[in-house]
Each structure stands twice: as C-alpha cells, then as structure tokens.
Amino acid sequence: MRKYFSVLLAASLTLGVTTVSADNHGSINNKDAKALADYFDKKFPGVTTNDLVNGAYALDESLFMQFEAQEEFPRYEDFVAQGEEFYNTPFKNGKGFADCFGNDTSSIRPRYPHWDKKKQTVVTLEGDINKCLTDNGEKPLGWKKGMMAYVSGYLSMEARGKTINVVVPNDPKAIEAYNKGKSHFYRKRGQLNLSCADCHVYQAGMYVRADLLSPTVGHVTHFPVFRQKWAGGSDKDDGLGTLHRRYGGCNKQVRAKPFKAQSEEYRNLEFFHASMSNGLKFNGPAYRK
Amino acid sequence: MKKLTKLSLAITTAIMMTSSLAIAAPGKAEYDKAVAAANAALDKAASVQGEWRDSRWKKSTFVKYKTKDGKTIKSSYMGAAAAAAADGDYASAMKFLETATFQGNMGYEQAMGQKNAGPRL
Numbered sequence: 001m002r003k004y005f006s007v008l009l010a011a012s013l014t015l016g017v018t019t020v021s022a023d024n025h026g027s028i029n030n031k032d033a034k035a036l037a038d039y040f041d042k043k044f045p046g047v048t049t050n051d052l053v054n055g056a057y058a059l060d061e062s063l064f065m066q067f068e069a070q071e072e073f074p075r076y077e078d079f080v081a082q083g084e085e086f087y088n089t090p091f092k093n094g095k096g097f098a099d100c101f102g103n104d105t106s107s108i109r110p111r112y113p114h115w116d117k118k119k120q121t122v123v124t125l126e127g128d129i130n131k132c133l134t135d136n137g138e139k140p141l142g143w144k145k146g147m148m149a150y151v152s153g154y155l156s157m158e159a160r161g162k163t164i165n166v167v168v169p170n171d172p173k174a175i176e177a178y179n180k181g182k183s184h185f186y187r188k189r190g191q192l193n194l195s196c197a198d199c200h201v202y203q204a205g206m207y208v209r210a211d212l213l214s215p216t217v218g219h220v221t222h223f224p225v226f227r228q229k230w231a232g233g234s235d236k237d238d239g240l241g242t243l244h245r246r247y248g249g250c251n252k253q254v255r256a257k258p259f260k261a262q263s264e265e266y267r268n269l270e271f272f273h274a275s276m277s278n279g280l281k282f283n284g285p286a287y288r289k
Numbered sequence: 290m291k292k293l294t295k296l297s298l299a300i301t302t303a304i305m306m307t308s309s310l311a312i313a314a315p316g317k318a319e320y321d322k323a324v325a326a327a328n329a330a331l332d333k334a335a336s337v338q339g340e341w342r343d344s345r346w347k348k349s350t351f352v353k354y355k356t357k358d359g360k361t362i363k364s365s366y367m368g369a370a371a372a373a374a375a376d377g378d379y380a381s382a383m384k385f386l387e388t389a390t391f392q393g394n395m396g397y398e399q400a401m402g403q404k405n406a407g408p409r410l
Contacts, residue, residue: 032408039410187403191341191392195406202409257340265338 029168029178029275033217036201036276040215044205052218053283059205060212070287076226079240080157080285083150091136100132109159109282113166113270115174122177122267125152126242143261144245145238149224153240156224156284164221164282166275181272184265185216190256196273211289220274222286229289240285243270315379320370323386327367330393339400344392354381366392 037049044059051058057067087105090096101108112125129151130140141148168178185196197216199208204215223243231239244261247269251258259265315323327345334340343351345367354362354369362372370385 035408035410183406186406186408188399188406189339189403191343193399195403197408252342255342257335257342257344257346259338 027168027170028175029166029272030278032182032272033276033278036217039201040204040217044215049217050280052215053221053277053280054286055214055218055222055288056205056212058218059215063212067287074226074285074287075231075237076153076240076285076287079150079226079238080153083147083152083154086147087151087154091133091138093136095136097129097132100128100135105155105158106162107159109155110162110164113267113274115167115169115171115177115271117169117171117174120173121264122181122271124244124262124267124270125155126244127262127267143242144248145230145241149240149242149245152224152242153285156222156282159282160284162282164274164277164280166271166278168271168275177268178271178275180265181268181270184269185272190251190254192254194254196250216273216276218277218280220270220277221280221282222284222288224285226285226287227289228287243273315383317374317379320374320379320382320386323383323390324367324370327370327386327389327393330390330397331367332393334393334396334400337397337400339396341392341396344389344396352385354385365389 040047040052041049047058054064054067057064087097109125112128113122115121116123126143126148129148130143134140141151168174188195188198199213200216200219204213206213220243223246224240225243225246226239227241227246228239230241231237242261244266247266248258248261331340331344334344340346343349343365345365347365347368349365349368350363352364352366352369354364354372356362356372357376357378362369364372366385366389370382370389373379373382373385
C-alpha cells in the first residue's frame with residue numbers, strides 16, 4: 001500500500017499555496033477540471049490538488065527527495081539561459097520577440113493555449129514563437145526540442161508562480177475543439193489499446209515497470225520538461241522537450257501512430273489537457289524521470 | 290496386389306499434384322494485390338485516426354526482416370513486406386502484409402468503438 005503524504009509545494013517554485021477553484025465560471029472545461037480534481041482528492045487522500053504540480057513526485061516521499069535533489073542544481077538551467085539569449089537577440093529586421101509578445105515576459109506563458117477567434121483554432125505558445133519568427137523573416141524552429149524548448153523553457157521560468165487559466169469561450173467551434181481534445185484523451189488507441197486516461201486517471205499512482213504514473217491534474221504546469229530519458233539519449237545532456245514531443249512519445253508507447261507536433265489533433269488535446277490544471281501554478285521547466 | 294499397388298501409386302501421385310498446385314508459392318501478382326488490400330485497410334483506419342504505430346509508419350523499427358545478404362531491416366510491417374518482396378521472398382512479404390491488413394482492420398474497429406469514449410470517474 002503506497003503511503004501518500006501531504007507535500008508542500010517547493011517554496012522556491014511557488015508564491016503561495018492556493019486552493020484550486022476550478023468551477024469559477026461554470027464553463028465546460030472548469031466543470032471537467034473540478035470533476036478530475038475531486039476524483040484525485042478521493043484517490044490520493046493527504047495529497048492536495050496544489051501538490052500535484054509535482055506530478056508523481058507528490059505521491060511518493062523518496063521520489064520527491066530525488067526530485068528535490070535534481071532541482072537543487074537543475075540541469076536545464078544552461079538551456080534556459082540559451083533560450084533567454086535567443087529570445088533577447090534582435091531579428092535581422094531589427095525587431096524582436098518583444099514586438100510580438102510585449103515586454104512583460106512573465107505574462108506570456110499564461111496566455112497559452114488559447115482559442116483564437118479570428119483563426120478559429122487553438123493557438124499554443126510554441127505556435128506563436130514560430131509565427132513571430134516567420135512573420136519577421138526568420139527561420140522557424142523545430143517543434144519538439146532544441147531552441148524551441150529552450151525559449152519555451154525561458155518563458156515558463158519567467159511565469160513561475162502565475163496561475164493557469166485556460167478559457168474555453170462560449171463559441172461552438174471552441175467547444176468543439178475542446179471536446180475533440182477531451183475525446184482524444186479518453187479514447188483507447190494503438191495496439192496496446194490504452195487511452196491517456198487509462199494511465200493518468202484510472203491507474204495514476206500505480207507502477208508501470210519502474211515508473212509511477214502521474215495524475216492528469218498538474219501535468220502541464222512544468223512543461224517544457226527536462227526528461228532524464230531524453231537527456232540520456234543526448235550527447236549534450238539535453239533533456240528539454242515540449243509538451244507535443246511528449247504527446248508523440250506517449251502515442252508511440254501504446255503503439256499508436258503519433259500525430260505531428262502542433263497538429264490540430266495535439267493542439268486540441270493541449271486545449272483540454274491544460275484546462276485540467278486550471279487554478280494551479282506554473283512551475284516549469286522541471287525535472288522528470 | 291500389383292493392381293492395388295498401381296492404383297495406390299496413381300492416387301498418391303494425383304493427390305501430390307493437386308496439393309502442389311494448391312500451395313504454390315505466392316508471386317508478384319498476389320503480392321501486389323495484397324499490398325493494395327493492406328493499404329486500403331490502413332487508409333480506412335487512418336481516416337478515423339485509428340492507425341497503429343507499426344503498420345506502415347515510416348519511423349517504425351519494430352518489425353525485423355533478414356535479407357538474403359544478411360542485412361537486418363528494421364521497419365514497419367509494410368516496410369518489411371517491401372524489403373522481403375525486393376528479395377523475391379514473397380512468402381514472408383505476404384505474412385507481413387497479412388499482419389498489416391489485420392492491424393488496419395483492428396485500428397478502424399477500435400477507433401469506431403471508441404467514438405463516444407469519455408470519463409468514467
């Protein structure tokens with residue numbers, strides 16, 4: 001029987017403990033978020049919803065100690081510094097990212113993902129980073145790792161302590177996109193016939209070989225993530241990767257053909273998935289096994 | 290006795306000839322048909338986002354096929370089928386295509402069955 005214990009959010013990662021109030025507007029996503037938060041409250045007594053920003057590490061004391069050791073001298077710091085440098089380097093046309101996103105770097109990450117009424121689509125942070133580049137005559141970055149993850153990591157670091165608040169407006173197309181993302185999350189797929197929910201809702205807290213399955217609530221708060229597995233395959237110890245990189249990996253693991261990063265399928269999934277952490281604080285980037 | 294032996298021999302020969310016709314090795318024509326059928330099944334699965342990883346995804350390395358010159362090809366089922374066919378090994382190719390077709394059909398059934406999937410909290 002796994003012992004669950006109450007873990008305070010690492011003080012350095014938060015500005016204070018808040019109670020999740022997911023049902024603040026009665027919107028479709030906040031109702032779903034509250035239902036999930038209540039489900040995990042029952043499943044993990046003694047672990048608050050706010051604790052879940054640390055994922056599986058909130059569920060096991062020894063794992064949390066290992067996580068804290070990794071976060072003491074974070075291996076993603078150099079990459080985040082490279083992202084900051086890239087972000088602050090002017091484009092060839094003299095403009096910069098601030099011309100696209102504004103001067104307050106702490107307010108950028110919390111704006112995403114969001115529904116774009118004009119384009120009638122879900123817009124992600126990575127999508128707008130590349131849009132800013134291409135609109136200014138620069139080459140776009142790869143979606144999953146490298147400089148995209150470093151820039152996204154820098155902006156996530158700047159937004160630490162800010163609250164996630166994904167809004168699904170009362171727009172039929174936005175609600176359709178949200179529901180498509182929700183459907184993706186709950187649909188079994190691949191040769192192994194598993195859904196995202198199978199691991200991260202119903203079996204959260206159980207082990208898959210040596211890995212403790214993390215709950216959905218709190219999943220997106222720490223992205224881009226520094227994954228030990230990815231670092232191990234890199235000769236630069238570069239373990240930073242975006243959310244869509246992880247989506248592809250998860251789909252492959254259940255032997256489903258993955259979708260392309262930043263495809264409509266994954267953007268809709270992010271729209272739903274991020275909503276499930278509404279009310280929690282950003283704490284990325286962060287280490288994960 | 291001699292008549293019986295001659296008759297037995299005649300019957301045995303007839304059976305062997307019929308059997309050899311029935312289990313003739315597949316050739317390119319059968320292979321081409323099977324490729325078309327596999328792709329049709331996989332396209333159907335793909336139309337409902339139900340395609341599996343190792344059926345024909347270019348980055349799959351799950352299925353292994355050892356070529357005549359000793360190389361091991363790691364690919365999808367369709368990729369392995371193509372490699373086997375290039376080797377003239379249509380028998381192996383047909384087996385890979387059978388699996389690819391099966392996966393296409395199963396992927397489609399799975400996706401259709403999961404259309405209304407939702408939370409069961």
